[in-house]
Amino acid sequence: MTGGLPKRLTLILLVLLAALALFPVWGPLAFAAKYAFLLQKLTGIMILAILAMSLDLLVGIAGLVSLGHAAFFGLGGYMLAILSPQYEAANLWVVLPATMAAVAAVSAVVGFLAIRTAGIYFIMVTLAFGQMGYYFFNDSKLAGGSDGAYIYVKPVVEAFGTTLVNLDSKQSFFFVVLGALVAVYLLLRVVLASPFGRVLAAIGVNEGRVRGLGFDPMAYKLVAFTIAGALAGLAGFLAASQYGFVSPAMLGWHQSGHVLVMVILGGMGTLFGPILGAFILELAHFGLEAVTEHWLLPMGVLVIAIVLALPKGVAGLLLQWCGKKGEGGQ
């Protein structure tokens, strides 16, 4: 889906966004002692939502099902750990572009090789690259090996020697991540509405047909893979900033699979769907974990129920409800 959203749906999403943005206002009144924890939880979910949106560009739009996307997420985190001075705050204006550029470069190389395959082979190749990344950081002495690495001082947003935003403040960090979430969503909307996005969406449906129109699908897929990798790197950077810690698990296939479930549950190819998928999956995890230690069982039932009842995900249901028939991703 590369066109605009129905007005009613836009309104619903804006209300949800406003509720999220105002959480620091109503959260302390509603949750009192749990507010600080929930603020952190919501921040973490928004980071995963950015990761899910980046994967949606590949899975939902270009039709490339990647099981190694977390490698770029983890690499983004490790880049922050490696680039940060040990006892000083790194300047976000320096480390963030450097991180995204490095992750984009790695994803371009991986993508160059991976897009030569299709279907199940693409899944296997991306899985293999992801696991290579995992074992690279797990088995080497770089950044703490299997123990992971700490980022003792979080990056700061500085300009002309003045600290504008201190990411150590949980509230400031919440707004930085919220801003990143909105910016990534809008960026991807612009990308999808561009001629590039239209061709990419067409490639997701029928690559041969697109070739017959005079477009080289390989070039388009490589650019998409690189953009998705760079945005996953941004999410990894934010995750490492939030927790002050990185470990090889960030790159593993469990993480890739987890994000893929968010995309599928939310609704592939819709961008806002994977955001909803991230919130639904993580809040369900949080809620069920509080009720039973066997939370994985009801979680599995929930996932199966949503997939069976809503083949186009939650976004598909919303699009249908809001009057955009025949949409809701692929």
Next chain:
Amino acid sequence: MELFLEASGLQTFYGAAQVLHGVDFRVGVGETVALMGRNGMGKSTLLKSLLGVVAPRQGKVSVQGREVTGMETSAIIRRGIAYVPEGRGMFHNLSVREHLLMAARKGAGGRADWTYERVLETFPRLAERLDNMGTHLSGGEQQMLSIGRALMTNPDLLILDEATEGLAPLIRREIWRVVRHVKETGIATIVVDKNVGVLLDLADRHVILVKGEVVFDGGPHQLKSDSSILERFIGL
């Protein structure tokens, strides 16, 4: 006549089965060629061989004097060819507007007269359905969109494979009107269709394939004056 596309000695196989047996084929600049033959005679395979969708084992294809044999389909198409495939080739996730805009580009020779506005003027029905998804159109509208999308690439050669198949007579007339209009603008055309009567009036030259070989290559007057040719090779 200056040649736009030329193929010589094409031999194409599907596995061990040979479909084209040394086909020679050419299209002049601005020429309309009707590619005719019964089902299974190799018409679609010839088109696919010209565009590199299926790689011929022998023979060569040139576009505007430059050999394109073995090149990627997208690179061959970029040399000024637009292909309207059998089955229309709609994308379910793109609207009518997006179908047209995604294809918009200047032609290989800098041609840019087919704009979004001109395509909508040519197909007023599409202008009324800009926000419809490509697959949420009638068969005739899908065919119009498929041709409109092809014209948005400002081609020098338009290939229409079974452009009117399965369409109502009224819609067929509309499609043929547009094909004539395209011809008048100087765009070369290869037309594959079962409607021999229309092709005889429309095309400058007719090529008939039988079992992967060219058995006739000549003007409409020859076909009109000697009805045995169509009777023998097409079954009319």
